[in-house]
Amino acid sequence: MTRSGFIALAGRPNVGKSTLVNSMVGHKVAIVSDKPQTTRRAIRGVLTTADFQLVLTDLPGVQRPRDALTSRMQKRVETELSEADAALFVVNGDQGIGGAGDRFIAEALGNAKVPIVIAVNKVDRMNHSKTVKSLMLTEELGLPEAEVFPISARTGKGVPALVEHLASLLPEGPFYFPPEDHSDQPERVMLAELVREQVLLRTRQEVPHAVEVQVEEIEERENLVAVQAIMWVETESQKGILIGHQGKMIKAIGVAARKEIERELAEHVHLDLSVRVRRSWRADDALLDRLGIT
Numbered sequence: 001m002t003r004s005g006f007i008a009l010a011g012r013p014n015v016g017k018s019t020l021v022n023s024m025v026g027h028k029v030a031i032v033s034d035k036p037q038t039t040r041r042a043i044r045g046v047l048t049t050a051d052f053q054l055v056l057t058d059l060p061g062v063q064r065p066r067d068a069l070t071s072r073m074q075k076r077v078e079t080e081l082s083e084a085d086a087a088l089f090v091v092n093g094d095q096g097i098g099g100a101g102d103r104f105i106a107e108a109l110g111n112a113k114v115p116i117v118i119a120v121n122k123v124d125r126m127n128h129s130k131t132v133k134s135l136m137l138t139e140e141l142g143l144p145e146a147e148v149f150p151i152s153a154r155t156g157k158g159v160p161a162l163v164e165h166l167a168s169l170l171p172e173g174p175f176y177f178p179p180e181d182h183s184d185q186p187e188r189v190m191l192a193e194l195v196r197e198q199v200l201l202r203t204r205q206e207v208p209h210a211v212e213v214q215v216e217e218i219e220e221r222e223n224l225v226a227v228q229a230i231m232w233v234e235t236e237s238q239k240g241i242l243i244g245h246q247g248k249m250i251k252a253i254g255v256a257a258r259k260e261i262e263r264e265l266a267e268h269v270h271l272d273l274s275v276r277v278r279r280s281w282r283a284d285d286a287l288l289d290r291l292g293i294t
């Protein structure tokens with residue numbers, strides 16, 4: 001009999017959720033950057049073994065609200081959690097645990113009826129005594145029932161034990177996704193994310209947040225796959241930044257993204273990248289639909 005179910009991921013921006021998902025799934029399903037809020041979509045990854053399938057989803061709305069939406073957000077969190085089999089709360093041991101952001105999330109989780117697991121991430125940056133201290137600090141989150149795992153999403157240390165524990169929390173049942181799938185995202189969304197990742201690595205300030213990537217075409221040719229992608233930005237000056245002096249930036253993005261896409265597809269790739277301006281694409285519902293952002 002197999003086990004399967006949904007794990008809702010929570011954690012402040014930049015604690016390493018995407019890195020952890022990639023490490024658990026063993027594939028690059030979520031892009032990683034040092035810019036907060038890199039992730040715009042809800043399902044993160046699917047991990048299947050012979051015995052179980054873990055579907056990792058985002059728990060939205062558990063960031064400290066800046067406006068009066070608190071009660072609505074709390075409702076949404078409750079609904080999401082009622083559909084999950086467990087919640088995985090990722091904290092950054094290196095930066096300190098129990099700040100306002102962590103406490104806000106802990107409170108939201110505390111009311112839920114699902115098991116909670118706390119992953120203390122980035123132990124590769126911490127010595128033994130700091131790790132022990134961090135593990136003790138998790139007590140202050142007020143989640144006494146939660147199991148705590150020290151991990152490094154980057155090196156993979158502690159991740160197998162965490163996965164095993166999460167799997168033990170799943171109910172018996174059939175798989176939701178075919179075992180070979182690592183994500184519910186269509187291929188073109190996955191490939192677009194690999195391009196966006198390279199943009200995030202190379203840009204600063206408002207630019208990373210203003211860019212969305214759309215893969216227009218994936219064409220199988222004789223010895224390679226041809227991928228056509230558009231980088232959408234909001235202003236001419238952002239377009240200039242992405243193209244760079246004598247096209248250096250777009251070239252660097254293209255070369256790096258092509259390598260990532262080749263690794264993902266295990267085929268030679270020709271990547272055709274262009275930049276287009278669309279003022280306030282973030283407010284354009286039709287475009288957001290097409291880009292698969294819900």
Ligand SMILES: Nc1nc2c(ncn2[C@@H]2O[C@H](COP(=O)(O)OP(=O)(O)OP(=O)(O)O)[C@@H](O)[C@H]2O)c(=O)[nH]1
Nearest residue numbers: 013014015016017018019033038039122152153154
């Ligand atoms: N040293 C170290 N760095 C890490 C570890 N996990 C993540 N990072 C780094 O922390 C930064 C943020 O990682 P992400 O995985 O994008 O974090 P996130 O903000 O929770 O993810 P999103 O919400 O999906 O954007 C990146 O620079 C990672 O390389 C870790 O275990 N050790």
